[in-house]
Amino acid sequence: MQIDGHHTLTYIAARLAGYGHRDADIIAYSAQYVDDATNAGVIHFDNGAKYSRIASAHKTFDYRNTDELANHLVWIPFHFLPGNGGKPAGENPDGTFIKKLVCYPDGCVARDMLRSCAADIEKPYALHRLGITMHVYADTWTHQGFAGVNHGINDVDNLESNDKKKDKNFFCKIANYFLGDAFPLGHGAALSYPDTPNLVWKYKNGLGEKVERDNQDIFMGAVDNMCRATQCFRRSDTEMNLEAMDGLPAKDSEKILSLIQSINGDSGEKRHEIWIEEIRKGNFSFGAEEIGYIPKGEGSWKHKSIGQVSASDTGREEFPFKETFMSSDWKMFHDALQAHRLAVLHDVLPKYGICAA
Secondary structure: OOOHHHHHHHHHHHHHOOHHHHHHHHHHHHHHOOOOOOOOOOEEOOOEEEEOOOOOOOOOOOOHHHHHHHHHHHHHHOOOOOOHHHHOOOOOOOOOOOHHHHOOOOOHHHHHHHHHOOOOOOOOOOOHHHHHHHHHHHHHHOOOOOOOOHHHHHEEEEEOOHHHHHHEEEEEHHHHHHHHOOOOOOHHHHHHHOOOOOOOEEEOOOOOEEEEEEEEHHHHHHHHHHHHHHHHHHHOOOOOOHOOOOOOHHHHHHHHHHHHHHHOOOOHHHHHHHHHHHHHHOOOOOOOOOOOOOOOOOOOOOHHHHOOOOOOOOOOEEEOOOOHHHHOHHHHHHHHHHHHHHHHHHHHHHHHHOOOO
16 A cells, blocks of 8 residues: 555544544554654664664665565565465465465454554554554555565566556556566565556466456455454454454445545555545545644654654764653654564564564
């Protein structure tokens, strides 16, 4: 998913799950910020205090994408949760180890991740962790069939869709060739095809298997299940019994599907603007709301927390320490980010025989 899914659709799912604006805003901001938290290292304060944080994303051509450890620490826990072929702990999918690492929508691993998140329901960063978990959970749907490692299974051939203009784009073809053959990480070779909500497409993967995808069904499944998971969290259901929840109200579900079908274009940012306008107009049952998202610079969580205006820091800066830092959304997000990675890599995945880092 891109920002239209991770921010606005997550916000909608949280509101329809019963959360008010402030809490839903935290959940949605955290979900999207997973894609924008590209800085790692220590923050130094003028009183001698320090705060260490990790990154949950790399830019597409970041040198760290060629580092296998960096891949495992970022792409696996935050974007391409291994699915174990949908099988429960103790069982293995057919094939080699790579089949265990491929994303699988709403599988046993994903449910265990949800339960791990719910175990932190009393923590001060509980909503921030829920947002992070919703990012990863949504990606198990849209990233299904791909793995967060450099492997030939991510190769994409014979890519076709119901958008012939998109398919014929020359630069798209060149990028697909380069990313598929030289950089088979995640769904890079499929470009934005998995992230375009109304696309119907097909391709042949690196194992020679033919794959057909209807993104409308995938996105609707993701949003409904995010709503159910958020309902479980709100009701303190630590078992995450999604099937017992109501999910999306019928009229809201119809509205979401209609917008998914009608909002076109490759740009997640432009689609995001349309969703924000729909929310502002009050076209969902929770009523009209003004929402926005500022990832970096003035007005961002990071700026409010430590006063940084620039998009990145070098690690040599010294920031003024404010008492509000300890309870700031930016710190709570990064606390939750570390809790999530530790739980996924050291508690959830080992149950499935997956040692990722």
